[in-house]
Amino acid sequence: MWALAAKFILVAVATILYCFLVIVESAKLQTFAAEYGPFNETSYDIFEVIRPATISNGALQVTPDSASSDFEIGYRSGRILLKQRFKLWEEHASQPQLASFNTSFLFNVYRLSNDTAVEGLAFIIAPNLLLPPGSAGQFLGLTNTMEDTSDTNRYVAVELDAYEDYFDPDGNHVGIDVNNIKSIKTEYLDLHNITIAPIGMFKFYNLWVDYDGLNKVIDVYIAEQLEKNGSTPPKPGSPILSADLDLREHVNQYAYLGFSASTGTEGQLNSVLRWNLTVQHFSDSGKELDKWMKIMLGGGLVVLVLVFAVGFGYRYHKLRVAAPSSDLVGALKCLPATPREFKFKDLKKATSSFDEKNKLGQGGFGMVYRGMLVKENMEIAVKLLSRENIKGQHDFLSELTIINRLRHKHLVKLLGWCHKKGKLLLVYEYMPNGSLDKHLFIGPNKEPLEWNVRYKIISGVASALHYLHNEYDQKVVHRDLKASNIMLDSDFNAQLGDFGLARALDNGRTSCAEAEGVLGTLGYIAPECFLTGKATRQSDIYAFGAVLLEVVCGQRPGTRIAGFPFLVDWVWLLHRDGKLLEAVDQRLGDNYTIEEANRLLLLGLACSHPDAGERPRTQSILQIISGAMPVPNVPPFKPAFIWPAGGPMDMDSVITVSITTSDFV
Structure with missing residues (x-):
């Protein structure tokens, strides 16, 4: 037998x-050639415009155009990509295995504040038609804190950077990025008398990007165009930047081409006015071969x-x-405190078939939609997971088990799940007032968040953090506490969300080691994390201190102010000079309680102490906020960070939790 x-x-x-051999031998190279611009309403049929990007004034506005957008222009990111995807490589074809392309585009980067240029623009080869969440600021719309440096990014970009971040060579350069915002190769543009975003001027430049698939080389050229509507200048004789690059190692076989950009604390226009593109891409077999392929x-x-x-x-x-537990659905049904299993047809009806108008946001693992369960008269947020495997089924179930068991009035609650045709949907409470940062950083014509509301929010977040650190049986470390992860219900009560980076510690352990490096958001990351790569309850306290200062001052922790790179350094200076209350959000005027503001500012500094061992614990923080305990002594000068500090830290293993709930707004 x-x-x-x-x-x-x-x-x-x-x-x-x-x-298989017949199929691969049938692959043929085809040439795609197009010229775009000036751009108008019909361009939306060709391009995927990922808001807040727009098409206006005859250009692709990759970040909001202040003249035509309803969006805030500071600290935003956007993407505009061709809807057509291209097959860029063929592993087994007898023809050349890598596609080649040539592209050129006319762009303009204009600083709205004459003394400040922020971030920049990039040409990108992208894996999908999505915009990574949290990709504003230094991330240029390419990636975010969680995904940066990860090979799963699968993108290659040519950046035009007008701002010097801590990893950049300067604030005026061109670079080649491969799955990382830190370029593999850069060139100083000052050496070529080119300024991407000159002060008080519109400058127009043409950029050429040529990729030779046969020799696996990418070349970048740049030249100034003297007039916006003038003829394209001749392509320079030699590239300004060149690098060896095998696209097969870094991008998906099927990929999209287009642009991404971001702004920082100030607004900036990142515009593309014309775009020429020629791609020699691979084409699969025709209908006849496809029929025989199916038969064989x-x-x-x-x-x-x-x-x-x-x-x-x-x-x-x-x-x-x-072993019925090997089945995902069966395992979900066996979770402790079994979450509710929703019917797919009910979720589909609640979200109007996942209508675009009901889309709330885009999380790290999928889209989030607003829904209404009419029979129950209940609003929900539905996350449709886009990845079939989230760190393996075992880890996924472990993290879902933890989140499902978290119960606190200031934590976003998981309501249930649905599994249909290989797709997994998670259902959460809907937060009608969105995230805290959307109320802190508003336009000049909107009323600022009232002081008593800010104080209530801080108190709620502190209570949630105390629960995670001390009252839940596995002691969860959040690791990404920030304003955008604090949701607000209809009464502006804080609901701490986004457990995308959280870790649950085994009893008796105090920290978790990260093999993939430091995770979190710059400005909220404790200094010791850059050396240890570990998250602790003390690093959560540091992030809470950053949130405290953010709420009281109305400024982001990464704000450059008075010559300081971070908000905390400026506040510490005011404390030294006896002018601490000058840090309070000026939009509040005199509509705040002096004693409370002084208390929260000092508490924020205490939580931001460079020595982890000197930071207060959550129990003390709750008592300080309530006024039952005085604020600990805060030195007038910010102490220096000295390593090692705070004593030894445990490096034992932890349970991974990576379900994101930050976009249910």
Whole structure:
């Protein structure tokens, strides 16, 4: 019997291999060539415009155009990509295995504040038509804190950077980025008398990007165009930047081309006025070959299925009966404190078939939609997960188990789940007032968040953090506490969300080690984390201190102010000079309580102490906020960070939690 089965297997494998060879040999190179611009309303049919990007004034406004956008222009990111995707490489074709392309575009980067240029613009080869959440500021719309440096990014970009971040060579350069905002190669533009965003001037430049798929080389050229509507200047004789680059190692086989950009604390226009693109891409076989492929592949698979069905059917059935927990749905149903299983048809109806108008945001693992369960008169937020495997089924179930068991009035609550046709949906409470940062950083014509509301929010976040650190049985470390992860319900009560970076510590352990490096958001990351790569309850306290100052001052922690790179350094200076209350959000005027503001500012500094061992614990923080305990002594000068500090830290293993809830707004 087994000898006969082996013969059948060999025949089936031979059939499949032959089919495979026919398919790959049929691959052909095709040439796509197009010229775009000036841009108008019809351009929306060609481009995927990922808001807040727009098309206006004859240009692709990759970040909001102050003249036509309803969006805030500071600290935003956007993408505009061709809806058509291209097959850029063919692993087994007899033709050249890597596609080649040539592109050029006319761009303008204009600083709205004459003394400040912020971030910049990039040409990108992207894996999908999505914008990474949290990709504003230094991330240029390319990636975010969680995903930066990860090979799963699968993008290559040519950046035009007008701002010097801590990892940049200067504030005026061109660079080649590969799955990381830190460029693999850069060139100083000052050496070529080029300024991407000159003070008080509109400057127009043409950028050429040529990729040679045969030699695996990317070349970048740049030249100034003297007039916006003038003729394109000749392409320079030699590239300003060149690098060896095998796209197969860094981008998906099918990829999208276009632009991304971001702004920082100030607004900036990042515009593309014209775009020429020529791509030699691969094309799969035609209809006739496709028919034979299905016949041959199907025949081979049928043989294999029959053989293995006879030989292993009973054995497989026995294993299935013995281990029902291997099935994802069965495992979900067995979770402790079993969350509710929603019907897909009910969620589809609640979100109007996942209508675009109901989309609330885009999280790290999928889209989030607002929904209404009419029969229950309940609003919900539905996350449709886009990744079939989140760090493996075991880890996914572990993290979901933890989140499902978290119960606190200031934590976003998981209501249930749904599994349909291989797709997983998670259902959460809907937060009608969105995230805290949307109320702190508003336009000049809007009323600022009232002081008593700010104080209530801070108190709620402190209570939630105390629960995670001390009252939940596994002691969860959040690791990404910030204003954008603090949700607000209809009464502006704080609901701490986004457990995308959280970790649950085993009892008796105080920290978790990160193999992938430092995670979190700059400005909220404790200094010791850059050396240890570990998250602790003390690093959460540091982030809470950053949030405290952010709420009281109405400034982001990463704000450059009075010559200081971070908000905390400026506040510490005011404390030294006896002018601490000058840090209070000026938009409040005199509408705040002096004693409370002084208390929160000092508490914020105490939580931001460079020595982790000197930071207060959550129990003390709650008492300080309530006024039952005085603020600890805060030195007039910010202490220096000295390593090692705060004593030894445990490096034992932890349970991973990576479900994101920050976009349910």
